[in-house]
Amino acid sequence: MNRFGLAFAETFRAIARDRVAILSLVGAVVLYSFFYPAAYYHQVARDLPLVVVNQDHSSMSRDLLRKLDAVRMVHLVGVVASLTEAQGVVARGEAEAVLLVPAGFERDILRGDQGQLALLGNGAVLGRASVVMQGAALAITAFGQEVALMQAKFMGIPAGAPVRLIERPLFNTAEGYGSSIVPGVAALIVQQSLLIGVAVMAATRRERHGKLRLSRPGFFGIATAFSMIGIMSLLYFSGLIFWFQDYPRAGNLAGLLLAGALFIMSVVSFALFFGSFFRTRERAFQLITITSLPLFFLSNLSWPVEASPDLLVRIAQMLPSTAGINAMVKLNQMGARLPEVSTELINLAILTLLYSTLALWRYRPHKNAYGVKAKQRDTGG
Secondary structure, eight states, rough: OHHHHHHHHHHHHHHOOOOOHHHIIHHHHHHHHHHHTTTTTTTSSSOEEEEEESSSOOOHHHHHHHHHHHHTTTTEEEEOOOOHHHHHHHTTTTTTTTEEETTHHHHHHTTTOOOOOEEEEEETTTHHHHHHHHHHHHHHHHHHHHHHHHHHTTOOOOOOOOOOOOOOSSOTOOOOOHHHHHHHHHHHHHHHHHHHHHHHHHHHHHHHHHSOOOOHHHHHHHHHHHHHHHHHEEEEEEIIIHHTTOOOOOSSSSHHHHHHHHHHHHHHHHHHHHHHSSSHHHHHHHHHHHHHHHHHHTTTTOGGGGOOOOHHHHHTSSSHHHHHHHHIIIIIIIIGGGGGGOOOOOOOHHHHHHHHHHHHHOOOOOOOSOOOOOOOOOOOO
C-alpha cells in the first residue's frame, strides 16, 4: 500500500511538472469540449439556396413558390426563365438545386391531371443538394395534398383530410448532426487525450531511467492516477458539456458510471501497454493524432457494423473506443438498460484484463545476475 500511495501521488506530481502532459490530459479535453461542437452549433442545415425556373407564371405556381420559401431547409434565391439560366446559377455556386415548373402546370391540374415538376440537384456537393431536395419535396407534398382536396371538391367527391405522416424522433429530438455525433466523439477525445498523456509520461520515464521497471503496487498506483483523470474528463463531457450544449443526456446515470469506469480502465491499461513502446515523447503525438479519425469510423457509430468487413469488425473489438463509444451513447443518450449494453461491457472488461496483463509484463522488474529483482523507483515520470 505504501508503494501504491507513493506511485499514485508521484504520478500527479510528475504530470503537474510536465507542461505537455498537462496540455494533453487537461487542456486538450477543455479545448475540444468547446471547439469541436462549435461546428455543429446550428444542429440542422437550413436556408440552403434553391433556384426556380417558372415557365407557367400562374397563381398555382406562385403558391408553390411561397410554400417552398416557408420551408426551414430551403431559401429561394431567385426565379429565372430558362433551365440554361438556372444551370448557370448552380455553376456559380449560388444555388444547390433547381426546381422546374413547366408551362401548363396549372392548366393540367385544373383538368384533373397531375401537374409535372422537375427537381434537379447539384451533384458536386451531394450532402447540401440532398437537404435542399428534401425540403423542396416537403413543400411539394404539402402543395399536392391541397391540390388533391381541391380536385375532389370540384368533382363532388367527398374527401376527408389526407393522412399525414408525423415523425417524432425518439432520442435525438433536435434531429441535429451535433447531437448524433458529438457524444460519441467525446468518448474518443477522452481516450486519445489519455493515450497521448500516458505515452508521453512513459516515454519520459524511459528517457530518464533507460528502462521501464515497476513493482505491481507501483503499476496499479500509476494506473489509478490516470484512471481518475480519465473519469473526471468523461464526467466533464457527459455532465457539464452535454448540458451546456443541450445534447441528449442522463438517460441511465447509474449505467453510465459503471460503463464509464470500465471504459476508462480499459483505456488506461491499453495506454500503458501501448505507451511502453515509445522511446521519445514526440512519437506519441505523431502516431496517436493520425489515428483518431480511423478509430471513430471503426466504432461503427456513423457506419453500420453490418456493412463493415468482418476483419475490420474484429480489429475494432480490440480497441476500447469501439465498445466504449457505443456503450456511452446507448446509456447516456438513449437511456439503455445494462442488459442492453452487456456485449459492450463484457468487451471492455476483457480488454481491461488483457491489456493490464500485457502492461504488467512490459513494466515487470528485471532480475539481476543473482536472480534478485532490481530496485526501482515507482514514479509517474
